[in-house]
Amino acid sequence: MALIDDAAFVAAGGYIYIADPDTAKPTDIKDPLAPGNGWESIGHTSLDDLPEFGRDGDDPEVKGSWQNAKLRATTPDVTYSVTIKSIQATALTYQLYFGAGPAAVQADKSFRIPAQPRPQTKALLVVLVDGTNYLPLWHPRVSLLGSDAVGLAADDFVSFPIKGTFLGSSLISNAIGEWAQIAAPEPPPVHGGE
Numbered sequence: 197m198a199l200i201d202d203a204a205f206v207a208a209g210g211y212i213y214i215a216d217p218d219t220a221k222p223t224d225i226k227d228p229l230a231p232g233n234g235w236e237s238i239g240h241t242s243l244d245d246l247p248e249f250g251r252d253g254d255d256p257e258v259k260g261s262w263q264n265a266k267l268r269a270t271t272p273d274v275t276y277s278v279t280i281k282s283i284q285a286t287a288l289t290y291q292l293y294f295g296a297g298p299a300a301v302q303a304d305k306s307f308r309i310p311a312q313p314r315p316q317t318k319a320l321l322v323v324l325v326d327g328t329n330y331l332p333l334w335h336p337r338v339s340l341l342g343s344d345a346v347g348l349a350a351d352d353f354v355s356f357p358i359k360g361t362f363l364g365s366s367l368i369s370n371a372i373g374e375w376a377q378i379a380a381p382e383p384p385p386v387h388g389g390e
Contacts, residue, residue, distance in 0.1 A: 202329070203378040207246060209325035212238045212280060214292075214340075218367050219319040221334040221374060228323040228330050235321055238288060242281035242355055247322060250277045276372060277361045278322070278335075279343055283353035292316055293342035293356045315339040320360055335373035336365035 211228050213235040222232040241247065253274035261267045282289040287301045294300070295313025302308055320338040324331040343359030364370035 200378065205324065205329065205331055205378065206326045207324045208327070210241075210247070211323045211325070212241060212247065213321040213323070214238060214318040215321070217317050217319055218336050218365055220367070221336070222321065222332065225323060225330050225332055228325050231321055231323060231332070236288070238280070238282055238292070239284040239286060240282070240353075242283055242353070244352075245281045245355070248279045250279065251275075252277065275361060277359055278320070278338075279357055279359045281347070281355040281357050283355050285354060285356075289356050289358075292340045292358045293346075295341045313341060315341040315361075317363070329378070331376055331378065333373065333375045335360070335362050336367050337363040337372075339363055 209228075211231075213231055215234045215236065219234050222235070225231055251274055254270075254272035256269040256272050258266050259268050259270060282293070287298070287305075287307055290307040290309075291297060291300065294307070294309045295315055296308070296310045297314075297316070300308045300310065317337060317339050320335045320340075322333040324333070338360040340358055340360045342357065344357040347355035347357070362372035364372055368374065
């Protein structure tokens with residue numbers, strides 16, 4: 197593998213968007229504040245607890261035969277997820293945390309918390325920002341629901357931890373997402389005969 201200095205990415209900032217399930221991946225993000233039609237920002241998230249991408253499941257198990265003790269490794273069952281800490285007390289945050297749709301917003305703008313939460317399935321786009329470089333991470337189907345206690349502190353923002361479990365999507369042959377990569381820069385063109 198080549199040493200690509202520009203591919204070493206610092207998540208100095210970022211933006212998180214949701215859309216209807218199976219919303220197509222943005223083709224070319226020129227501005228992280230404008231990923232394209234259909235994407236809605238979830239707003240401010242915690243600076244101290246950045247989004248955390250998780251992996252849960254089995255490790256490969258080595259199976260052997262009498263003739264070869266390490267013949268093959270099994271394919272483990274793995275679930276991938278992301279945990280986000282929203283710090284905005286808004287209807288959208290409540291919908292994702294408490295597991296309710298827009299109908300839970302009442303006429304006086306209060307939010308009615310359901311007794312039986314239902315995960316909200318959305319498309320998810322996380323745009324990491326490092327200076328003028330953007331790294332989009334797209335997941336067309338994600339099941340979102342509150343994952344832990346609402347965080348309260350006298351010297352910090354109220355935080356709402358929301359866990360998104362990545363689901364397979366028929367848009368991408370039942371894969372769970374596509375992450376951009378920073379490729380090696382193109383070599384300059386060579387002009388012959390000069």
